[in-house]
Amino acid sequence: MKPETLNFFDKVYAVAKLIPHGRVTSYGAIAKYLGAAKSARMVGYAMNGSGGKDVPAHRVVNRKGLLTGKHHFDGTNLMQQLLESEGIEVIDNQIQNLETVYWDPSKEL
């Protein structure tokens, strides 16, 4: 195990846990905050290991506010249900009022 690589994953998990309720962010936003703006895909990849952890992966979507990662959850609409439970309106895997619920770690932190 290389601590350096694991560190990147840990950072992703850490930031994801910092996402407030009723808010969402994008993979690129997290990646940029970590100083790896070009590793947005790695953020999503890291989320594969979020299972079993306290990481609210359902609050992390792509830059369009589209629930691209919902296929990694159990049901077909579980991710959407979770977001709606937090007051986020989601229609057809697309977050509504994205600008209102969007949370940018680079700006909010």
Next chain:
DNA sequence: CTCTTGACTGAGG
């Protein structure tokens, strides 16, 4: 080591 895949993004048409 090389190739493929992937929960992404930005630029160009």
Next chain:
DNA sequence: GCCTCAGCCAAGA
């Protein structure tokens, strides 16, 4: 606004 292409980095075969 949509679609397509290229770049990006890490893990697995």
